[in-house]
Amino acid sequence: MTAMSPAAAAVTAYIGIGANLGDAxxxxxxxxxxxxxxxxxxxxxxxxxxxxxxxxxxxxxxxNAVARIKTRLDAHALLQGLQQIEQDFGRQRPYPNAPRTLDLDLLLYGQSTFADAVLTVPHPRxxxxxxxxxxxxxxxxxxxIPKQGPAHQFAPQVAHQAIRKI
Incomplete structure (x- = not known):
């Protein structure tokens, strides 16, 4: 694990992880x-x-999985780090929703809510x-989920989607 510098307060962030090519x-x-x-x-x-x-x-x-991290990176620097990991794993983006070797999504970044040309937090979907x-x-x-409420309230809306713990 990387030691964190004392300069900025650590933020709790959640990362969505998925893969469906190769040894997913x-x-x-x-x-x-x-x-x-x-x-x-x-x-x-x-x-x-x-x-x-x-x-x-x-x-x-x-x-799929979700990871919880503590970071002192700002959200955009964290996104850049996630995209570098994706590239290191051979991620290609030939078309929307293409199969992928790795997909990393910044889901939540502390209690922050914002949207710009490259990043929306919380993740919009x-x-x-x-x-x-x-x-x-x-x-x-x-x-x-900031400005949306308890995450468990959304679970019934996705109950029809097949998911199996492995």
């Missing part, structure tokens, strides 16, 4: 470890791995996806 399970597990190696960041907790069918796309089933909500609730059953 291994890639998700290795990506979780890489999160803790980002500068001024430590891995705090990780959910179980879950198998889910692709949503709004074709291809093989996904392996996190409440519509079982592969995000179920692992997130496993980590923190009482988590509140």
């Amino acid at each position: 399970s291994g890639q998700v597990q290795r990506a979780i470890l890489q999160l803790g190696k980002l500068p001024d960041t430590s891995l705090d907790a990780q959910s179980s791995l879950f198998c889910t069918a692709p949503l709004d796309a074709g291809g093989d089933d996904y392996i 996190m409440t519509q996806r079982a592969f995000v909500l179920i692992p997130l609730l496993q980590l923190d059953p009482f988590i509140v």
Whole structure:
């Protein structure tokens, strides 16, 4: 784990992780470890791995998880770090919702809410996806999504989406 500098207060952030190409399970597990190696960041907790069918796309089933980190990186620097990890794992973006070797999404960044040309926090579709909500609730059953309310209130809306703990 990377030691954090004392300059800025650490923020708790949640990262959605998914893969459906190659050794998806291994890639998700290795990506979780890489999160803790980002500068001024430590891995705090990780959910179980879950198998889910692709949503709004074709291809093989996904392996998904959520990690909780503590970081002193600002949200945009954290996003850059996540994108570098994706590139290191061979992520390509040939078209929207394409199968992927690794997908890392910044779901929550403390209690922050903002949107700009490159980043929206909280993640705009996190409440519509079982592969995000179920692992997130496993980590923190009482988590509140800023300006939206308790995450558990969205679970019934995604109950029809197939998800299996592995």
